[in-house]
Structures are given as structure tokens and as C-alpha cells.
Amino acid sequence: xxxxxxxxxxxxxxxxxxxxxxxxxxxxxxxxxxxxxxxxxxxxxxxxxxxxxxxxxxxxxxxxxxxxxxxxxxxxxxxxxxxxxxxxxxxxxxxxxxxxxxxxxxxxxxxxxxxxxxxxxxxxxxxxxxxxxxxxxxxxxxxxxxxxxxxxxxxxxxxxxxxxxxxxxxxxxxxxxxxxxxxxxxxxxxxxxxxxxxxxxxxxxxxxxxxxxxxxxxxxxxxxxx
Numbered sequence: 153x154x155x156x157x158x159x160x161x162x163x164x165x166x167x168x169x170x171x172x173x174x175x176x177x178x179x180x181x182x183x184x185x186x187x188x189x190x191x192x193x194x195x196x197x198x199x200x201x202x203x204x205x206x207x208x209x210x211x212x213x214x215x216x217x218x219x220x221x222x223x224x225x226x227x228x229x230x231x232x233x234x235x236x237x238x239x240x241x242x243x244x245x246x247x248x249x250x251x252x253x254x255x256x257x258x259x260x261x262x263x264x265x266x267x268x269x270x271x272x273x274x275x276x277x278x279x280x281x282x283x284x285x286x287x288x289x290x291x292x293x294x295x296x297x298x299x300x301x302x303x304x305x306x307x308x309x310x311x312x313x314x315x316x317x318x319x320x321x322x323x324x325x326x327x328x329x330x331x332x333x334x335x336x337x338x339x340x341x342x343x344x345x346x347x348x349x350x351x352x353x354x355x356x357x358x359x360x361x362x363x364x365x366x367x368x369x370x371x372x373x374x375x376x377x378x
Contacts, residue, residue: 259302260311266300268371272362274333280350290346320367327358
């Protein structure tokens with residue numbers, strides 16, 4: 153009898169369900185062995201692979217900031233005073249003017265030129281209620297953007313706030329001496345709507361918009377005036 157004889161006899165003697173279980177076990181064992189082999193191969197490849205170097209552009213970059221320590225400020229102040237004592241040093245304009253020009257919108261330049269050429273301009277607040285317990289309904293209403301020829305007149309309050317921030321204009325509580333200059337302004341729809349919203353006690357309070365001395369010098373130095 154050949155060596156395969158007992159194995160064949162055992163296989164023939166195994167019931168049908170037993171054969172199925174045996175085949176399933178063999179297949180599962182084979183699949184497990186293959187999966188284990190693939191895992192080992194991936195681990196080996198990962199262990200031998202070189203880790204890529206980080207890209208220099210992805211690294212955080214330190215932003216250069218000026219030295220604002222007390223010692224640095226003191227040195228800058230001493231240098232400034234030395235320059236003021238140097239009679240050979242001439243400066244025909246304020247050093248801030250270039251930065252101010254960079255911070256201005258084109259329409260703001262128009263407003264400055266208009267103020268420089270035509271003088272102080274009227275503005276009104278609208279208040280409602282008793283004189284000593286009134287409520288502010290609208291503030292700083294003006295026609296300066298339309299009269300200066302601004303391209304975006306609806307941005308006039310942002311423009312005026314920026315000009316005030318830069319020290320170029322003042323908003324004065326005092327009205328202009330010529331009261332007739334307020335007539336056209338007080339007839340504007342924006343003023344009328346604010347008065348209507350304030351009820352029977354609503355009224356206008358006259359103000360004015362003027363160039364500061366700093367603003368006057370800036371306009372004379374930097375803007376083409378007629």
C-alpha cells in the first residue's frame with residue numbers, strides 16, 4: 153500500500169460536514185498567513201524608508217519687529233534731539249506726511265483740498281427731547297462729500313473719521329458765522345428724515361468741520377491747490 157493510502161482512507165471515512173469544516177479551516181489559515189506576511193512586509197519597508205526632511209517654507213517664520221524697549225526708545229529720543237541741534241540738517245516737510253498720504257483714500261484727498269480752498273464747512277446734529285435731556289438722533293450730517301466731488305459720497309463718515317484720526321480735521325461745536333450756509337444742508341432729505349423720526353421736539357444743532365493747523369500745512373505741502 154502507498155503512503156497516501158491511509159490519508160485517502162481517512163478522508164473517505166470523514167463525514168461530509170467534517171470535510172467542509174476541514175477545508176474552511178485550511179483556507180482561513182492560508183489567508184491569515186498571507187495577511188501576516190503582508191503586514192510584516194509593510195513594517196519592514198516603513199522601518200527602512202527615510203523620513204522626508206521638512207520643507208523650509210512650511211516652518212514658522214519669525215516676524216521682525218522693531219525694538220520698542222525703554223532703552224531703544226531712549227536711544228531714538230537722544231538721536232532725535234541731536235538732529236534738532238544740527239544746524240546743517242534741513243527738513244522742508246513733516247516726516248509723517250508721506251505715511252499720511254499712504255493712509256488716505258482718493259476721496260479723502262478731495263475733501264482736504266475742498267476744505268483748504270473753500271474753508272470750514274457746515275454740519276448739523278439732530279436732537280430730540282428737552283434741551284437738558286435730549287436724545288441724539290443723527291450726528292455730523294454734512295454735504296461736504298457732494299460738494300468736494302467725491303466718487304463715493306456714501307462713505308463720507310468713514311472718510312471724516314479717518315481724517316480726524318490722522319489729525320487733519322476737527323469737528324467743532326461752534327457753528328459758522330454765516331447762518332445762511334446751513335439752509336441748504338438743513339433742507340436735505342437725510343436731515344428731514346432724522347427730524348421726522350425725532351418727533352415734535354426734534355431740532356438741528358449747528359456744528360462745523362475745519363482743517364487743523366497740521367491739516368492746513370499738510371494741504372499746502374502735499375496737495376495741488378488752485
